[in-house]
Amino acid sequence: MxxxxxxxxxxxxxxxxxxxxxxxxxxxxxxxxxxxxxxxxxxxxxxxxxxxxxxxxxxxxxxxxxxxxxxxxxxxxxxxxxxxxxxxxxxxxxxxxxxxxxxxxxxxxxxxxxxxxxxxxxxxxxxxxxxxxxxxxxxxxxxxxxARGGWTGYRPFYVAEKVPESDVITSFYLKPKDGKAIIPQQPGQYLTLQADIEGEPYTHMRHYSLSDAPNENYYRISVKREDSENGNPAGIVSNYLHRDVNEGDVLLFAAPAGEFVIETEEMPIVLISGGVGVTPMMSMLNTLVQEDTKRNVTFIHAADSSKVHAMKAHVEQLADTYSNIEAYTCYSAPTEEERTHKMFDKEGFIDADWLETVLPDEQADFYFCGPIPFMKVVNEILKDRGVPAERRHYEVFGPESTIE
Ligand code: FAD
Structure with a gap:
C-alpha cells in the first residue's frame, strides 16, 4: 500500500x-x-x-x-x-x-x-x-x-499455405512443427512473431491478429504489406513475410494473447473494420458462424477499393447464406467499374449519417479496428449515438495508446 x-x-x-x-x-x-x-x-x-x-x-x-x-x-x-x-x-x-x-x-x-x-x-x-x-x-x-496445446516462449510453426487475399494482404496458415495440439485462440486475439531476418541487426517482434475462427489444427494470420511511402522505408517484417517467407518455411510464435475478444452476450453485434483491421473482425465473424449464433451480426468494412478489399467474397457468401448477417462495404477510392456495378454500399469515408442507416435500432455491442484516425471517427460517432464505453471495444495495431 x-x-x-x-x-x-x-x-x-x-x-x-x-x-x-x-x-x-x-x-x-x-x-x-x-x-x-x-x-x-x-x-x-x-x-x-x-x-x-x-x-x-x-x-x-x-x-x-x-x-x-x-x-x-x-x-x-x-x-x-x-x-x-x-x-x-x-x-x-x-x-x-x-x-x-x-x-x-x-x-x-x-x-x-x-x-x-x-x-x-x-x-x-x-x-x-x-x-x-x-x-x-x-x-x-x-x-x-x-492449457492443452499452450506454450510459453516461442514455438516453431511451418507455413502450410500462403494465400493472397488482396493486392496488399496475404494470409499465412500456420501449423505447429511438432505436430502436437495448439491452444485455440479466443476470436480477436493475436499471435506474436519473433522474426530473425537475414541481414537485420535485431530480432523483430510483431503482433498479428488471428483472422480465422479458433480451431485445433492451424492458426491463420493475414498481413498487409507496408510499402515505402513519402520517402519512409518500407515495413521490415511485413515485406519479409510477403517476399521471403514461403510454404514450408518455419516461423516462431508466442501463444495467442489479447483482451480484444467477443464477450458472450445476446444482443446484436456490430463489427466495423478499416483496411487490415479486418483481421480480428474476420475471426469474430467466422466464430459467430461456427457457433451458429442467433445474434444479429452487422459487418461493415471500409477500404480504398476492391483491389485492397481482403476476404470480400467470403463475407458476401456468409451474408447471402445467413439471414442474421448483414454486410456493408465503404470504398473511399472506387473505380468507375465499381461505381457502375454498384460494388459498394457507400462511397467515401464512414460517417454518422450513413452509419445510422445500417446500424441496428436496438442496443448493440460494437467491435472496431483499423487505422487510428478511422477508429477515432467511429468512436466519436458511437459516443454521440449514446453507446456506452463498455460496449465500444477496439484494438490498436500499434503501441499502447488511446483513441478517446
Ligand atoms: P515497420 O518496419 O514496423 O514499419 C511500420 C510503418 O512505419 C511502415 O508503414 C513503414 O513504412 C513506416 N516507417 C518505417 N520507418 C519509418 C521512419 N523512419 N519514419 C516514418 N515511418 C517509418 N498487421 C497486419 O498486417 N495484420 C494484422 O492482423 C495485424 N494485427 C495486429 C495486432 C496487434 C495487437 C498489433 C499491435 C499490431 C498488428 N498489426 C497487424 C501490425 C503489425 O504488428 C506490424 O506493425 C505491421 O505488420 C508493420 O510491421 P513492419 O515490420 O512491416 O513495419
Missing part, C-alpha cells in the same frame, strides 16, 4: 511528466539500450525511430501516475499491457532495470524540479505497479503453459 503522501506527490507531479513526455521517453530508451543492448530485440525498433514507442511509454507513465489512487480504472489497460508483456516474454527481472532507468530519465529531463522526495515517490509507485504486472503475468504464463 502506498502512503497518502506518496500518492499525493505522484499525482501532483504527473502533469510535469506529461508535459515532458517525449523527452523522458526518448531519454529512457537511449539509456536502456546503452545499458542492455540486447533489449533492442524485444522492443520494436521502427517504433523507436518514429518516436511512437517513447511517446506511448511516457503516456502510460503519466496515466499510471495520474490514476495511482484509483488503479481499478486502469484495469483494462493493465490487462492489455500484461497480455502484450506475456506475448513478448517479459520476465520479472526486466522490471528492476526498467524502473531504475525510468527514474534516471525523469531526473535528467526534469532537472532540479525532480527533488529526492519526488523521485522516491515515483520509485515507490513504480514498484507497486511492477508488482501488479509481475503477479498478473505469472498467472498468465502459468495458464498458457498448463
Amino acid at each position: 502506498l502512503e497518502p503522501q506518496t500518492i499525493e506527490t505522484v499525482k501532483a507531479t504527473a502533469p510535469a511528466i506529461q508535459a515532458n513526455a517525449a523527452a523522458i521517453g526518448n531519454r529512457f530508451y537511449e539509456m536502456l539500450f546503452e545499458k542492455a543492448p540486447e533489449l533492442r530485440n524485444m522492443f520494436n525498433q521502427t517504433n523507436q525511430e518514429t518516436g511512437v514507442q517513447p511517446e506511448a511509454l511516457a503516456y502510460s507513465v503519466y496515466q499510471a501516475g495520474a490514476n495511482i489512487d484509483r488503479l481499478e480504472e486502469l484495469r483494462p489497460t493493465i490487462e492489455r499491457i500484461a497480455e502484450k508483456h506475456r506475448a513478448l516474454d517479459v520476465r520479472p527481472e526486466h522490471y528492476g532495470l526498467v524502473g531504475e532507468t525510468l527514474l534516471e530519465a525523469v531526473e535528467e529531463v526534469l532537472g532540479d524540479a525532480a527533488t529526492p522526495e519526488i523521485l522516491d515517490a515515483w520509485g515507490e509507485a513504480y514498484h507497486a505497479l511492477a508488482e501488479i504486472f509481475i503477479q498478473k503475468e505469472a498467472v498468465k504464463y502459468e495458464e498458457v503453459k498448463a
Whole structure:
C-alpha cells in the first residue's frame, strides 16, 4: 500500500511528466539500450525511430501516475499491457532495470524540479505497479503453459499455405512443427512473431491478429504489406513475410494473447473494420458462424477499393447464406467499374449519417479496428449515438495508446 503522501506527490507531479513526455521517453530508451543492448530485440525498433514507442511509454507513465489512487480504472489497460508483456516474454527481472532507468530519465529531463522526495515517490509507485504486472503475468504464463496445446516462449510453426487475399494482404496458415495440439485462440486475439531476418541487426517482434475462427489444427494470420511511402522505408517484417517467407518455411510464435475478444452476450453485434483491421473482425465473424449464433451480426468494412478489399467474397457468401448477417462495404477510392456495378454500399469515408442507416435500432455491442484516425471517427460517432464505453471495444495495431 502506498502512503497518502506518496500518492499525493505522484499525482501532483504527473502533469510535469506529461508535459515532458517525449523527452523522458526518448531519454529512457537511449539509456536502456546503452545499458542492455540486447533489449533492442524485444522492443520494436521502427517504433523507436518514429518516436511512437517513447511517446506511448511516457503516456502510460503519466496515466499510471495520474490514476495511482484509483488503479481499478486502469484495469483494462493493465490487462492489455500484461497480455502484450506475456506475448513478448517479459520476465520479472526486466522490471528492476526498467524502473531504475525510468527514474534516471525523469531526473535528467526534469532537472532540479525532480527533488529526492519526488523521485522516491515515483520509485515507490513504480514498484507497486511492477508488482501488479509481475503477479498478473505469472498467472498468465502459468495458464498458457498448463492449457492443452499452450506454450510459453516461442514455438516453431511451418507455413502450410500462403494465400493472397488482396493486392496488399496475404494470409499465412500456420501449423505447429511438432505436430502436437495448439491452444485455440479466443476470436480477436493475436499471435506474436519473433522474426530473425537475414541481414537485420535485431530480432523483430510483431503482433498479428488471428483472422480465422479458433480451431485445433492451424492458426491463420493475414498481413498487409507496408510499402515505402513519402520517402519512409518500407515495413521490415511485413515485406519479409510477403517476399521471403514461403510454404514450408518455419516461423516462431508466442501463444495467442489479447483482451480484444467477443464477450458472450445476446444482443446484436456490430463489427466495423478499416483496411487490415479486418483481421480480428474476420475471426469474430467466422466464430459467430461456427457457433451458429442467433445474434444479429452487422459487418461493415471500409477500404480504398476492391483491389485492397481482403476476404470480400467470403463475407458476401456468409451474408447471402445467413439471414442474421448483414454486410456493408465503404470504398473511399472506387473505380468507375465499381461505381457502375454498384460494388459498394457507400462511397467515401464512414460517417454518422450513413452509419445510422445500417446500424441496428436496438442496443448493440460494437467491435472496431483499423487505422487510428478511422477508429477515432467511429468512436466519436458511437459516443454521440449514446453507446456506452463498455460496449465500444477496439484494438490498436500499434503501441499502447488511446483513441478517446
Ligand atoms: P515497420 O518496419 O514496423 O514499419 C511500420 C510503418 O512505419 C511502415 O508503414 C513503414 O513504412 C513506416 N516507417 C518505417 N520507418 C519509418 C521512419 N523512419 N519514419 C516514418 N515511418 C517509418 N498487421 C497486419 O498486417 N495484420 C494484422 O492482423 C495485424 N494485427 C495486429 C495486432 C496487434 C495487437 C498489433 C499491435 C499490431 C498488428 N498489426 C497487424 C501490425 C503489425 O504488428 C506490424 O506493425 C505491421 O505488420 C508493420 O510491421 P513492419 O515490420 O512491416 O513495419
